[in-house]
Amino acid sequence: MNITKNFTQLENFGHSLSAPAYLVQPNTTEEIYEVFQLAKKKGLTVTARGAGRSYNDVALTGGGIVLDMRGMNTITDWDNFTGLITAQPGTTLEQLWQKVEPDGWWPPVVSGTMKTTLGGCLSANIHGKNNFKMGTIGEHVVEFTAILPTGAEVICSPKKNADLFYSMISGLGMLGIFTSITLQMKRIHSGLLTVDALPVHNLHEHLSALLGGAPNNDYIVGWLDCIAGGKSLGRGQIHAARYLHEGEDSNPQETMKVSNQILPPRIFGVFPKSLLHYFMAPFTNNLGTWGVNTAKYIASLRKHTFRQSHAAFHFLLDYVPDWELIYGRGGLIQYQSFVPKETAEAAWTEVLKLAQKNKLPSYLGVTKRHRPDKFLLTHAVDGFSLAMDFKVTNNNRVKLHGMLQEFDRIVLQAGGKFYFAKNSETTAATAQSFYGNETIAKFKKLKKRCDPNGLLESDLYRRIFG
Numbered sequence: 001m002n003i004t005k006n007f008t009q010l011e012n013f014g015h016s017l018s019a020p021a022y023l024v025q026p027n028t029t030e031e032i033y034e035v036f037q038l039a040k041k042k043g044l045t046v047t048a049r050g051a052g053r054s055y056n057d058v059a060l061t062g063g064g065i066v067l068d069m070r071g072m073n074t075i076t077d078w079d080n081f082t083g084l085i086t087a088q089p090g091t092t093l094e095q096l097w098q099k100v101e102p103d104g105w106w107p108p109v110v111s112g113t114m115k116t117t118l119g120g121c122l123s124a125n126i127h128g129k130n131n132f133k134m135g136t137i138g139e140h141v142v143e144f145t146a147i148l149p150t151g152a153e154v155i156c157s158p159k160k161n162a163d164l165f166y167s168m169i170s171g172l173g174m175l176g177i178f179t180s181i182t183l184q185m186k187r188i189h190s191g192l193l194t195v196d197a198l199p200v201h202n203l204h205e206h207l208s209a210l211l212g213g214a215p216n217n218d219y220i221v222g223w224l225d226c227i228a229g230g231k232s233l234g235r236g237q238i239h240a241a242r243y244l245h246e247g248e249d250s251n252p253q254e255t256m257k258v259s260n261q262i263l264p265p266r267i268f269g270v271f272p273k274s275l276l277h278y279f280m281a282p283f284t285n286n287l288g289t290w291g292v293n294t295a296k297y298i299a300s301l302r303k304h305t306f307r308q309s310h311a312a313f314h315f316l317l318d319y320v321p322d323w324e325l326i327y328g329r330g331g332l333i334q335y336q337s338f339v340p341k342e343t344a345e346a347a348w349t350e351v352l353k354l355a356q357k358n359k360l361p362s363y364l365g366v367t368k369r370h371r372p373d374k375f376l377l378t379h380a381v382d383g384f385s386l387a388m389d390f391k392v393t394n395n396n397r398v399k400l401h402g403m404l405q406e407f408d409r410i411v412l413q414a415g416g417k418f419y420f421a422k423n424s425e426t427t428a429a430t431a432q433s434f435y436g437n438e439t440i441a442k443f444k445k446l447k448k449r450c451d452p453n454g455l456l457e458s459d460l461y462r463r464i465f466g
Contacts, residue, residue, distance in 0.1 A: 001038055003065065010066060014055045014324060015331030016392045017424060019062035019459055025071045029147050029179050032067065036149045036455055039065055045457035046149070048173045050117030051092060054124070055334040056424035057459035058172055064457070067177065069119050075099055076180065083185035084142065089119025089178040096183075097311070098258045105185035106310055109137040112366075113317040119178045124421035125170035125375055127385075129219040129241075129314070132369040136380065138169035139373065140184050146176040149455040153179070167446050170375040172420055174461050175450045190244035191255030193219070193313050198303045203234025203352070206367065207345055207384060213240045214369040219313070223300075224365030225293045226388060227286070229356055233349065236365070237300040241313055261311040263318055273320055280326045284391060289363045330392035333424055335362075335404055338370060339416040340383040347414035348386055351407050355388075358403050360396060362388035376443055377435065379419040387422065401425055420460060431464040440465070 003022040011018045022044070026032045039046045045064035052059055059066065073090035080103035087096065094114035096107050109128045111121065122144070125136045134140070143157040146168060154176070156165040168175045196217075200206040206222055214220050217240040224236040249255055266272055283292055317323070324332060339347050355361045366387045373380045390400055404425040411418070417434045418426050432440060444465070447456075 001034055003038070010049070010052070010060055012056055012060065012331075012424070013053045014327070014333060014392075014424075015329075016055075016333050017057050017060065017331075017459075019057070019060040021061055021064055021066040023066050023068055025068040027071045029153065032147050032177050032179070033151050035065055035067060036151070039455050040149075040453055044455075046455050047458040047461075048089075048119060048123070048177050050090065050120030051115045053111075053113060053116050053120065054421045055332075056420065056422060057463065058124070058420055059120075060459045061457060062459055069117060069177075072179070073117075077182075080105070083187060084182060085185060086180060086182040087118055088180060089117060089122075091118050092116065093118075093121070097261075100185050101188070101191065101256050101261065101310070102258060104188055104252070104256060106188045108134050108140045108184065108186040110314050112315065114311070114315045115318065118181050118183075119173075120421075122169045122178060122181065123171060123173040124419070125373075125378070126421065127368070127370065127380070129221040129368060131380070132214045132220070132371050133218060134186075135371060135373050136170075136375065137183075138166075138375055141165075141169060142182045142184055144168070144178055144182065145180040146178050148176040149451045149453065163446065164450070166374060167376040167443065170377040171443070172377065172460060173458065174456045175447055176456070188243060188256070188310075189246040190249035190252045191257070191260060191309055192244055192249060192307045193241040193310060194244060194305065195239055195241045195308050195313060196303070196305050197300065198238050198240075199236075199297070199301045200238055201235050202232060203345055203349060206234045206236055206238070207341070209238045210367060210369045210384060211341060213238060216240075218242050220369055222367035223296075224367050224386065225297055226352060226355065226362035226365040227290050227293050228297070229353070233352055235297060236367075237297070239313075241308070244307075255309070261309050263311060263315065274322070276320045277322050277325045280320070280323070281328065284326045284328070284363060286359065286361060289361070327389075327391045328393070330394060330397065333390045333392055333400065333404070334387055334422045335390065335407060335425070336385055336387040336419050336422040337407065337411040337416050338379055338381045338383065338385045338419065339411060339414050340381050342383075343414035343416075344384045344386075347410050347416065350410050351386075354403065354406060354410075358399065360390065360400055360403055362390055364389040376439060377420075379417045381415070381417055383416075385419075420464070426464060428464050428466050
């Protein structure tokens with residue numbers, strides 16, 4: 001196998017990090033093993049990459065081999081009676097929902113974009129707007145197969161090779177490469193959701209609405225205006241959604257058609273969305289975002305209820321193609337913290353005030369309600385998450401890095417955790433603090449067993465595990 005002609009520069013989704021690597025696209029399990037053998041012979045590291053939608057360095061390995069898994073994207077089995085689906089790791093959530101929804105099913109957990117791959121979703125153990133009720137995607141995996149760097153192929157489920165099951169899901173791709181994944185889908189009776197949109201006037205009201213609203217809904221998510229201060233600190237809007245019960249939709253076969261779910265490429269059927277990011281870029285600064293957020297908040301002050309398609313509700317990040325380009329050449333950093341419900345308000349009050357004091361406010365804040373899970377490298381707590389987007393420039397990069405380190409200190413003191421599909425500034429010391437010595441020791445012991453030559457290694461792994 002000659003990989004030298006495939007040497008290229010890869011970036012994270014936020015375009016704030018990059019690294020050169022040999023890019024190889026395998027189509028079979030045998031080809032993955034060939035790459036492992038080559039890497040061992042050449043003294044190179046290997047990491048897997050799905051759709052490249054991570055905001056950090058989990059799919060980068062400077063000077064090593066990156067496995068582009070998008071070539072292994074076949075749905076190999078679908079049972080529309082039981083809702084069980086089996087697919088290769090390069091299969092995207094878009095392929096998944098478009099396959100199952102016409103038959104009356106929906107993926108139980110999805111990310112904010114449909115472009116992510118199943119292998120990437122399991123490696124990060126993604127959560128959605130229903131984490132408080134349905135947990136992470138790993139909780140709906142019936143079984144998976146994976147190839148280890150040793151060449152061994154393993155089959156894992158909650159009862160078979162359970163230690164690997166709960167470690168490879170959440171394991172950041174550092175124990176082995178998924179080759180086949182079987183998931184249980186969620187039965188639905190309509191292609192629509194009933195959505196309640198309500199304003200919240202400050203952080204206390206914001207978190208109270210998430211906490212109180214979660215038990216009565218199937219999904220709940222908040223938009224948080226990170227620029228507003230004073231008595232309006234933490235203001236925003238909550239969207240809570242419920243499935244329609246059988247009989248509530250007069251024509252479910254029609255609403256569950258893929259054609260009625262696809263996000264339209266044009267606004268009002270006229271203006272191409274693909275051009276929107278050019279018009280949004282001039283407003284991506286402190287003053288412009290203040291104006292946009294203020295207008296959005298005023299427009300949200302009227303509580304209302306409406307019906308919305310599953311795709312439109314879930315995949316907000318796909319509304320504007322290439323939206324990440326609005327942040328300019330330096331890209332963006334997304335910082336997401338998970339904090340217990342008892343300490344979240346105090347911690348995020350401090351975080352939001354600190355960002356405003358530094359004149360480095362987040363231009364987008366998103367909140368969710370969460371519950372714990374039993375995966376080894378878990379990011380979950382009985383509490384909330386806050387995801388914040390920060391614009392990176394040559395002038396603010398050093399100051400931003402220092403501020404995010406201070407955020408880490410605040411979150412750790414509050415008993416919080418972090419999520420490694422997002423944070424790109426977290427240090428090894430911080431990771432050790434929230435994972436704990438016992439968890440890290442267990443993970444490294446499993447890695448030694450599965451990957452005795454240390455072939456699987458990303459820039460992220462080096463950063464947080466040394």
